[in-house]
Amino acid sequence: MPPTPHTPVSRRLARLAPVALLAAGLTAVTLTGPAPAVPTADSQRAAATVGAFGKGQPSGVVVRRGPSREVGMRFSPKVDGKVVGVRYYKPLAWKAATPRSATLWSAKGKVLARTSIKPVAGAGWQSVRFSSRAKLTTGKLYVVSVHTRTKGIHAATPDGFAKGHSTAQLRVPRGRNGWTSVSDKPTFPTSQARGDANYWVDVRFKPGTSTQDPTPTPTPTPTPGGWPGPDNTGVPAGTVLAPYTGPCTITSARTISGADVLSKCQDALVIQTTGVVIEKSLVPGVWSIYGDGDSSVTITDSDVRAGAVSTAGIWGYNIKASRVDVTGGQHSFQCNNNCEVTDSWLHDQHNPDGGSFHNNAFISNGGHTMVVRHNTLHCTSILNSTDGGCSGDLSLFGDFDPIDDVTIDNNLFKANNSSISYCLYGGASSSKPYQATNVRVTNNVFERGANRRCGVYGPVTSFDSNASGNVWTNNTWDAGGAVTPSRG
Known part of the structure; x- marks a missing residue:
């Protein structure tokens, strides 16, 4: 029998150690990373350049560890x-996962450009x-x-160059294209990956001969079918905060627009009234918990950086x-009553070493x-030594009141085979x-991930198809095929 949601994560994973714990030095993850918290001048310049891979979520990412090394790829304009x-994908939020330097080389190993990299927190x-x-x-x-x-x-996708990559400006050849060398200092990578x-590892390439950075254009509203992520959520590119x-x-209705709230209100923005609107802003946690329902807030096109808090x-x-x-x-996102979240990216929750959050x-x-x-729903925490980890991407638990009237439609459930049950x-x-009624789960996509099950035990549990008003329709795997609910 699968465990209850609050069974310590380490005990859950112990039963599936061959699945959850991969060979030493290779840990399976499917992480996404946060967009920059504030559109700095450098991030605006990055938006004006092109790369080989685009800015979406890399597929099939694993985390590799071991001796210090150089990792990269070949390309041609x-x-x-x-x-x-340079752009690089940082697979873990730890500062220790930040590379030490980035280098552009000629095909024969001549250094054409190099910069050191300061340690940064956050993944992506x-x-x-x-x-x-x-x-x-x-x-x-x-x-x-x-x-x-x-x-x-460093991040890696095995067989990532089985196919070539090509844009209007750059070409990445097919096969024998990932290169690495073990070294304590920057060195030209000479061994095939x-x-x-x-x-x-990608370039920030500016076609043509102009030395001026063009004015960046705002991020467009996401089109149907494009999953929310770094390119279509948060503060639009080019916004000056x-x-x-x-x-x-x-305590009084107001609109907050184009503001850096995080610098002043580092713990939370607490809403104790109705009619509050937040748009195109950088904010800490947003809590509308006044009087058991006597407050309300609408928040759009914004970055919420809740940081190291034990709440939502x-x-x-x-x-x-x-x-x-x-x-x-x-x-x-934790909902009591009357919540709607659409076209958003929920990821990279706080679960510190030594903590035991679910x-x-x-x-x-x-x-x-x-x-x-x-x-895009992604519980990203990885199992730690003190039973900290994920319960699920989306969890309905009848702990304090009945669950009723919930629509879960057209979402991407991201895999986390190392933590989510x-x-x-x-x-x-x-x-x-309390048990749930009138829960409608329709048109969602579940990512299989490394173990092909989305979570450690499977994609879904605790869904009662016979309960009043419950509906399960057209929920599929990312590679095709129906996902079947389980009562658990």
């Missing part, structure tokens, strides 16, 4: 232009800039690489959120009237005092 810097695509630009010639081969720190942490892996001068506890990034009653990028907090991207411990539609808990757990 299809047009003349200049390289202004990161950008660095060279102090001078390196001019490239159409059709010639070049190598771009980063040098890892002492733990040797194990399994022809893609290490997700002004210092926030208002209160951190809001967005939490409470009467909340409407759209195109938000939420990181930090024990949970990304994380979720979206959770309700009892409540009614919820809509969760077209989001199930990607979805449907509210029908026999260990809870």
Whole structure:
């Protein structure tokens, strides 16, 4: 029998050690990373350059560890232009996972540009800039690489170069294209990658000969079918944030637009009234918990950076959120009653070493009237030594009140085979005092991940198809095929 949601994570995983614990030095993850918290001048310049891979979530990412090494790839420009810097995919939030340096090389190993990299927290695509630009010639081969720190942490996708990559400006040849060398200092990578892996090191290439950075254009509203992520959630690119001068506890209706609230209100923005609107802003946690339902907030096109708190990034009653990028907090979004979250990216929850949080991207411990539609839901925490880890991407638990009237439609449930028991808990757990009714789960996609099950035990549990008003329709795996619910 599968465990209850609050069984210590380490005990759950012990039963599936061959699945959950891979060979030493290779840990399976499917991580996404946060967009930059504030659109800095350098991130705006990055938006004006092009790369070989785009800015979406890399597929099939694993985390490799070991001795310090250089990792990178070969590429050639299809047009003349200049390289202004490097992009690299950082698979873990630890600062120790930050590379030490980035280098652009000629095909014969001559250094054309190099920069050191300061340790940064957070996972996902990161950008660095060279102090001078390196001019490239159409059709010639070049190598771009980063040098890892002492733990040797870097991202890799095995067989990532089984197919070539090509854009209008850049070409990455097929096969024998991932390169590495073990070294204590930056060195030209000369060994072919194990399994022809893609290490997700990319260039920031500016076609043509202009030395001016064009004005970046705002991020468009996401189109149907495109999953929310770093390119279509959060503060739109090019937005200039002004210092926030208002209160951190809001007691009268107001609109906060284009503001850096996080610098002033580092713990949370507490809503104690109705009619509050937040748009295109950088905010800490947003809590609408006043008077058991006497507050409300609408938040759009914003970054929520909840940080190291043991509560949720967005939490409470009467909340409407759209195109938000939420990181930090024990949970990304915790709903009591009357919540709607759409077109948003919930990821990278807080679970420190030594902690034992049970994380979720979206959770309700009892409540009614919820809509969760077209989001990327990703509980990213990895099992730690003190039973800390994920419960699920989305969890409905009847702990304090019945769960009722919930729409879960057209979401991407991301895999986490190292921590999540199930990607979805449907509210029908026999260990809870209240059971769920009128839960409609439709048109969702479940990522299989490394163990092909989304979670450690499977994609979904605690969903009672016979309960009043419950519906399960057209929920599929990312590679095709129906996902079948389980009562558990």
